Each structure stands twice: as structure tokens, then as C-alpha cells.
Amino acid sequence: xxxxxxxxxxxxxxxxxxxxxxxxxxxxxxxxxxxxxxxxxxxxxxxxxxxxxxxxxxxxxxxxx
Numbered sequence: 001x002x003x004x005x006x007x008x009x010x011x012x013x014x015x016x017x018x019x020x021x022x023x024x025x026x027x028x029x030x031x032x033x034x035x036x037x038x039x040x041x042x043x044x045x046x047x048x049x050x051x052x053x054x055x056x057x058x059x060x061x062x063x064x065x
């Protein structure tokens with residue numbers, strides 16, 4: 001799970017495997033596989049870095065190398 005912050009300042013954790021794609025309009029919007037969208041304070045590059053760190057933590061890159 002990665003930590004993200006809603007625009008109202010509430011922090012919570014989201015499963016990065018459920019993110020279908022990310023938009024910038026200008027806020028960062030995570031489009032989920034369920035069809036829901038989540039607008040967060042973090043910039044796109046921060047979200048991507050957190051996803052990479054999470055995948056390293058769980059060993060997800062071992063099968064991709």
C-alpha cells in the first residue's frame with residue numbers, strides 16, 4: 001500500500017495494483033480499475049516513486065528483470 005493525501009488533508013493508503021492510470025488536470029487524479037477516481041495532493045512523480053518503492057519492498061521487480 002502507498003500513502004496518499006486527499007485535497008482536504010486526510011492521509012490514507014491505497015493499493016497501487018488497483019491504479020489503472022494517473023492524470024494531471026492540474027491535480028493528480030488516480031483512476032482506479034473499479035472506475036472510481038481519487039484526487040490527491042501529491043505530484044505524479046511522487047506517486048510513481050512511491051509505487052516503485054512499494055514494488056521493491058514486496059519484491060515485485062524480481063520477476064521483471
